[in-house]
Amino acid sequence: MDVMQAIEKRYSCRSYHPDAIEEDKLGRILEAARLAPSARNQQEWRFVVVRDEHTRRKLSVAAANQDFVAQAPVVIVGCTMTDRLMRCGQPSGVIDTAIAMEHIALQAVEEGLATCWVGxxxxxxxxxxxxxxxxxxxxxxxxxGYPADEPVGTPRCDMPKIVSFDSWQF
Ligand SMILES: Cc1cc2nc3c(=O)[nH]c(=O)nc-3n(C[C@H](O)[C@H](O)[C@H](O)COP(=O)(O)O)c2cc1C
Known part of the structure; x- marks a missing residue:
């Protein structure tokens, strides 16, 4: 699978089979996060991988009672230890961690798994x-986890609405 295929196949999965995720698959998914870029290569991210069912249930309550958070066999909690602002004013730790989490989402597709961001x-x-x-x-x-639903096909803006060349033309 090439990168664009993984990008096109990824969707927000909100129903999961209970099957556990194989260790080798989980390992490659976490490796994708480890290899992500970060500002100044600080890597000030930490990932708590939650497999325990009781803990997942508690997380689902903390996630506004979103049931799929308890249903998925794994929940990855992406954290950062820095609140450093880059010169542009944006927080490097949050951006870095988000990039790593999307690496996780794309490698999950390659492994036949599915994910959902939970904000x-x-x-x-x-x-x-x-x-x-x-x-x-x-x-x-x-x-x-392994998906038990199908993508519903969420719409995206057309290219001219979101991209302009050489200057702001929106
Ligand atoms: C930062 C972020 C936070 C999100 N939080 C939630 C969430 O709490 N619950 C949920 O069901 N989906 C959540 N989503 C998924 C979005 O609703 C979803 O990505 C969007 O509707 C596009 O659909 P798709 O991912 O299937 O392409 C979140 C997505 C992002 C990027």
Whole structure:
């Protein structure tokens, strides 16, 4: 599968089979995160891989009761330890962690698995569940597992609406 095929196949999966994820597959998925780029190559990200069912249930409650978070056999919690702002004013840790999480999502497709980004969660509820220290930022949760649904085909803007060449022409 080439990169564009993985990009086209990825979708937000909200229903999962209970089957566990093979260790070798999970290993390659995490390796995709490890190899992601980061500002100044700081790699100030940490990934908590949650497989325990009881913990996933608690995470699903902390994620505004999104049931698929408990249903997925794995939930990856992407965190960053830095709140450094880059010269552009943007937070490097959050951006870096988000890039790594999308690496996870694309490698998951290659492995025949599916994911869903989860931004609807309460960090103050997630942190005590996983013993995450106060100073750490929880960036995203990502469910991971064998899909039990089909992509619904979410629309995207046409290219001219989102791209202009040489100057801002929107
Ligand atoms: C940062 C981010 C946060 C998201 N949070 C949630 C979420 O909490 N729950 C959910 O069901 N989907 C969530 N999504 C999935 C989006 O709804 C989805 O990506 C979008 O509708 C496009 O659909 P697709 O991923 O199937 O292409 C999130 C996506 C992103 C990128």
């Amino acid at each position: 609807a969660f309460y960090p103050d509820k997630v942190k005590p569940i996983l013993n995450i220290p106060d100073e750490v930022t929880v960036v995203e949760l990502m469910s991971l």
